[in-house]
Amino acid sequence: MKLALFADVHSNLEALQACLEHARLGGAEEYAFLGDLVGYGADPEAVLEIVEGHARGGAVVVRGNHDEAAVDERKAEGMNAAADAAAAWTRRRLSARQRDFLAGLPFTVRRDEVLFVHGSAASPDQFAYVTDPRAAGISLQAAGGASYVFCGHVHEPVLYYLGAASRPLPFRPVPGVAIPVPRHRRWLAIVGSVGQPRDGNTAAAYAMADLERRTLTFHRVPYDWSGAAGKILAAGLPERLAVRLRKGE
Amino acid sequence: MASFPQVGERIDGYLIEERIHSGGMGVIYRVTPDVDPGFPVAMKIPRLGYGEPGETITTYEQEQTVMSVLHGPHAPRYVGAGDLATQPYLALEYVEGTLLREWVARAPVAPEEVARLGAALATALHGLHQQEVIHLDVKPSNVIIRPGGEAVLIDFGLANHAHYPDLLAEEIQRPVGSAPYISPEQVLGIRTDPRSDIFSLGVVLYELATGGLPFGSPTSPSGLRRRLHQEPIPPRARNPAVPEWLQEVILRCLEPDAERRYGSAAQVAFDLSHPDQVTVTDRGRRLRRAGMATRFRRWVKAAGMEPSSRVRPSAHLASAPIVLAAVATRHGNERLFQLQRDVIGKLMAGDSQVRLAVVTVIPPSSIAGAESEEDIATTQRIKHLVLLKHWAEPLQLPLGKVSFHVLEGSDAAATLVDYARVNGVDHIVTGSAPPGLPLATVWGTFATKLVGEAPCTVTLIRPSAAQVASASAADPGPAGHPPDDDLSPGVV
Numbered sequence: 001m002k003l004a005l006f007a008d009v010h011s012n013l014e015a016l017q018a019c020l021e022h023a024r025l026g027g028a029e030e031y032a033f034l035g036d037l038v039g040y041g042a043d044p045e046a047v048l049e050i051v052e053g054h055a056r057g058g059a060v061v062v063r064g065n066h067d068e069a070a071v072d073e074r075k076a077e078g079m080n081a082a083a084d085a086a087a088a089w090t091r092r093r094l095s096a097r098q099r100d101f102l103a104g105l106p107f108t109v110r111r112d113e114v115l116f117v118h119g120s121a122a123s124p125d126q127f128a129y130v131t132d133p134r135a136a137g138i139s140l141q142a143a144g145g146a147s148y149v150f151c152g153h154v155h156e157p158v159l160y161y162l163g164a165a166s167r168p169l170p171f172r173p174v175p176g177v178a179i180p181v182p183r184h185r186r187w188l189a190i191v192g193s194v195g196q197p198r199d200g201n202t203a204a205a206y207a208m209a210d211l212e213r214r215t216l217t218f219h220r221v222p223y224d225w226s227g228a229a230g231k232i233l234a235a236g237l238p239e240r241l242a243v244r245l246r247k248g249e
Numbered sequence: 250m251a252s253f254p255q256v257g258e259r260i261d262g263y264l265i266e267e268r269i270h271s272g273g274m275g276v277i278y279r280v281t282p283d284v285d286p287g288f289p290v291a292m293k294i295p296r297l298g299y300g301e302p303g304e305t306i307t308t309y310e311q312e313q314t315v316m317s318v319l320h321g322p323h324a325p326r327y328v329g330a331g332d333l334a335t336q337p338y339l340a341l342e343y344v345e346g347t348l349l350r351e352w353v354a355r356a357p358v359a360p361e362e363v364a365r366l367g368a369a370l371a372t373a374l375h376g377l378h379q380q381e382v383i384h385l386d387v388k389p390s391n392v393i394i395r396p397g398g399e400a401v402l403i404d405f406g407l408a409n410h411a412h413y414p415d416l417l418a419e420e421i422q423r424p425v426g427s428a429p430y431i432s433p434e435q436v437l438g439i440r441t442d443p444r445s446d447i448f449s450l451g452v453v454l455y456e457l458a459t460g461g462l463p464f465g466s467p468t469s470p471s472g473l474r475r476r477l478h479q480e481p482i483p484p485r486a487r488n489p490a491v492p493e494w495l496q497e498v499i500l501r502c503l504e505p506d507a508e509r510r511y512g513s514a515a516q517v518a519f520d521l522s523h524p525d526q527v528t529v530t531d532r533g534r535r536l537r538r539a540g541m542a543t544r545f546r547r548w549v550k551a552a553g554m555e556p557s558s559r560v561r562p563s564a565h566l567a568s569a570p571i572v573l574a575a576v577a578t579r580h581g582n583e584r585l586f587q588l589q590r591d592v593i594g595k596l597m598a599g600d601s602q603v604r605l606a607v608v609t610v611i612p613p614s615s616i617a618g619a620e621s622e623e624d625i626a627t628t629q630r631i632k633h634l635v636l637l638k639h640w641a642e643p644l645q646l647p648l649g650k651v652s653f654h655v656l657e658g659s660d661a662a663a664t665l666v667d668y669a670r671v672n673g674v675d676h677i678v679t680g681s682a683p684p685g686l687p688l689a690t691v692w693g694t695f696a697t698k699l700v701g702e703a704p705c706t707v708t709l710i711r712p713s714a715a716q717v718a719s720a721s722a723a724d725p726g727p728a729g730h731p732p733d734d735d736l737s738p739g740v741v
Contacts, residue, residue: 161414171414179413180314182333 002027003209005191007034007118007152009051010066011041011090012195012245015204016050018223019194026208026219031057032109034152034191035064035118038102039083040241041195042231044070044090048098055101063105064118064153065127071099082238089237113183114211115146119153129154136160136168136188147183150191150209156199157192157207157218161185173207173218181209181216189216195228202248253294254278260336261329263292274305274406279343282328289343290328297337306333307416308406313339314413315382315405322399323373344401349392349453356460357488360495363457364521367498369400370450371518375673377402378443378514378562381411385440387449388430389456409440411561424473429462433477433505443562444507447514451502458495459487463503477505479538486536494524497533512569512602515673519571519604519652522672526652569602570675575665575699577680578609578636580691585680586640589710592678594644605644605651607637608668610661630655662698670704681709 004023009016023031031054038044055061069076069087071094076087094102107124109116120128120135122142130136131154140162143149160168162185173179181187192205203220210217229242253276258265262283270277275295282290295309316327316339328340352358352366370392377384384391386407393401407425409415417425417440424436432448439445455463463481467473484491484499491499498520504510511517520527527533574593576586597603611633614626633655641651658664669677681696700707 159414161416169414169418174412177412180310182310184333 001029001211003030003032003211004028005032005034005150005189005207005209006194007191007206008036008064008155008193008195009033009038009041009047010036010193010195011038011044011047012204012228013041013043013046013050014224014228015195015221016047018221019204019206019219020050022219022221023206023208028208030059032060032116032150033062034116034150035062035105036066036152037061037064038070038090038094039064039066040086040232040237040244041228042235042237043228044093045095045098048094048101052098052101060109060111060116061105062109062116062118062124063102063107067102067105070094071103082240085238086241089235110144110146113147114209115143115149117149117151119151121149121151127153130160130188130190133160133168133170136170137162140168140186140188143186143188147186148181148209149186149188150207151188152191152193154190155193155196155205156190157205158190159216159218160188160190162187173216175218175220178210178213178215178217181214183214187216192218192220196244197248198244200247200249202245260292260338261331263290263340265292274308280340282340286326286328286342288326289345290340291325291343293339293341295337295339304417309333309337309339311408311416312404312406315408315410316341318410318412319377319380319382319405321376321380322395322401323376324402324405344393344395344403346393346395346401348390349394349400350389352394353389353453353456356457357490358457360458360490360492363454363495364524365398366394366400366457367450367454368518368521369394369398370453371447371514371521372673373400373402374443374446374450374514375518375566377408378446378566381562383409383411383440383443383562384446384449385409385435386426386430387446387453388427389453392453411441411563415440424470428468428473429464429466431473432507434507436473436477442507443514443565444510444512447502447510447517448504448507450514450517451499451510454495454499454502455481455484458491458499459484461487480505482538483535492524493529493533494520494527495533497527497529500532512604513566513571513673515566515571515675516569516602516604519606519672523652523654526654528649530649566675569604571604571606571673572596573606573608573665573669573674573677574641575661575677575679576607576609576637576640578633578640579611584712585710588712589678589680590640590644592708592710596676596678597644597646597650603650605641605646606654606672606674607641607651608654608656608665609633609637610656610658610664613657613659626657660698662695662702665699666702666704674705676706676708677703678708678710681711 006019033051037047037051051061069079070090076084115121117124118127120130120139122128122138130139139149157173159171159173161171162168168188189207191207194204194206197205201220202225203222205220207216207218225245229245232242233239254260254265256265256267263280265278265280267279268276269279275293278292280290280292295305297306313330325344326342331338384402386404391402391404393403395401407417424431424438426435430449430452432445434442434445452463464476481503484496502510502517574589597605611629634653637653656664656668681692696709
């Protein structure tokens with residue numbers, strides 16, 4: 001059973017469509033969306049349309065900080081100016097049904113040995129960043145014994161793995177390589193961002209888990225970032241958000 | 250889980266035939282699989298469970314991951330693996346041949362033999378590095394020489410594959426590997442530099458050439474750290490029969506600073522296969538260790554040695570390729586030569602560790618058919634060597650970066666393809682005439698065959714017809730050498 005993992009779509013329709021197509025061709029049967037469906041990009045309605053469809057089909061969807069900010073103005077406090085502007089713009093665009101959908105998203109979902117969460121499992125509603133082995137260890141500790149924690153929030157793909165030592169170590173995955181992830185070890189995968197890659201590579205990032213064979217494959221999918229950036233500018237969103245897509249950073 | 254199968258038992262689709270080795274990490278059996286893979290099979294069962302060291306499971310997993318994706322003749326072929334939770338095992342090709350350890354037992358061995366075995370081992374290591382694998386436990390008991398002379402690395406339990414999480418990296422504070430053979434980086438816990446294998450290769454060469462170990466068998470951390478700054482007694486001081494070129498190669502492999510070693514194992518194999526082309530420096534001549542000043546500098550450097558950020562083996566190799574310039578000493582034209590040099594110059598630019606082999610192919614000397622064939626052949630070779638060196642002069646390459654080779658062969662393309670394959674050449678740059686010129690047919694056949702069969706990148710230099718025509722009119726050819734009108738096919 002192949003499970004496609006998408007995080008940080010950020011209203012980027014072109015990137016989401018490219019990743020979904022790639023995952024479909026790769027044999028994805030199940031889907032999980034790891035938060036931040038909206039914010040930054042110019043297509044919140046179309047992106048939510050797609051994700052809601054998958055949710056009705058049984059896909060896992062968890063809540064991200066930008067999803068909260070898109071329904072609750074108070075949650076946008078503390079965001080940077082561009083993110084705040086994008087959140088305000090997104091709030092005006094969403095229908096009541098879409099707002100309800102976002103407002104009803106859970107912070108975590110547990111399915112058997114997998115925990116899905118946007119940021120750290122240690123404080124799902126606080127959206128702490130997992131940016132180092134210490135934070136990864138804390139998140140794994142709080143995962144209730146799950147062998148796998150799949151998350152987003154940090155936009156660079158990283159696989160933290162627990163060996164014999166108590167401290168997890170980070171591994172920068174190579175796109176397209178199926179990494180064995182046996183369940184007797186514990187794994188925390190930051191799957192990378194679909195809609196706003198920040199590691200200098202413009203291609204959209206997602207990951208595919210094969211829970212029978214116990215492998216995890218990180219993918220990079222080139223998409224029409226120029227189209228997505230053009231829409232951001234046309235919508236009057238901060239220019240910086242378009243530049244980020246162009247540079248992948 | 251701690252019990253091991255008996256002869257005659259079956260595990261999955263394998264019949265246990267014979268127990269061939271029992272060691273600390275596990276037991277190895279000869280087995281017969283239900284489905285014959287076409288070669289003999291061995292099964293390795295790790296010692297897991299209570300009372301067994303925890304790292305056994307880690308090395309077992311590491312080896313399984315690496316073996317399942319490695320291919321080529323330099324590692325045992327992968328047949329299958331058992332489930333870790335029920336019956337872990339690794340089924341691999343049983344490699345026929347002789348352990349390199351048996352040569353070491355007879356060391357010192359003759360320099361030619363050291364070169365032959367060393368080149369085979371270096372070629373094998375290059376084959377692994379090209380697949381992003383670093384062995385990290387290169388020693389005579391982990392190398393099998395097949396009856397045909399090819400080297401095979403075994404026991405990948407400590408290996409590192411850049412595409413997979415390094416399960417052994419957690420032992421970072423502690424050196425992992427065999428004390429006499431591990432590199433200074435490994436002593437510091439760094440497991441990501443393919444040049445570590447080149448260092449261990451140097452230890453093996455040293456051992457074969459002298460019968461002794463360059464750094465002994467230290468058992469304490471401070472003993473291990475000594476190799477970070479102290480160089481070994483020069484091989485020639487231990488065995489005067491070691492030629493200078495071989496000492497040069499060995500000590501360059503054993504440089505404490507990885508930057509000063511060979512850039513790739515293929516370059517080591519190249520030097521071991523072309524002793525006459527090795528540039529001997531003070532390193533090859535000295536009969537004592539370097540002076541105190543050098544040692545002190547090294548010690549200072551070693552004290553500040555920091556793990557560098559991770560670079561994949563293939564990225565290392567990309568900065569240290571072997572480039573072959575196939576120069577048409579007989580049919581060339583200065584315009585073509587210049588264009589070819591321009592391309593080579595760009596490939597060699599910067600501080601990369603590119604090695605250039607300048608090569609030409611001449612007809613076999615027997616075809617010359619004269620009275621004293623040998624003399625004529627030698628004269629011919631020298632004449633073409635002179636032309637090759639003249640061709641390369643404008644590039645002003647430092648010593649040790651370039652070598653010159655006159656090959657004999659009636660089929661130039663086939664000769665070059667063969668040479669490139671044997672020597673691990675990464676890139677061939679050769680000339681080609683523009684269509685429509687008198688020589689175009691000969692060139693065309695040559696180029697088609699070379700491009701079709703070369704085991705690496707091929708760049709064809711092709712000036713425009715106008716460029717060639719104007720150059721031919723103005724220039725009699727390289728070094729005043731008149732263009733040869735002998736059109737024997739296939740001669741470059």
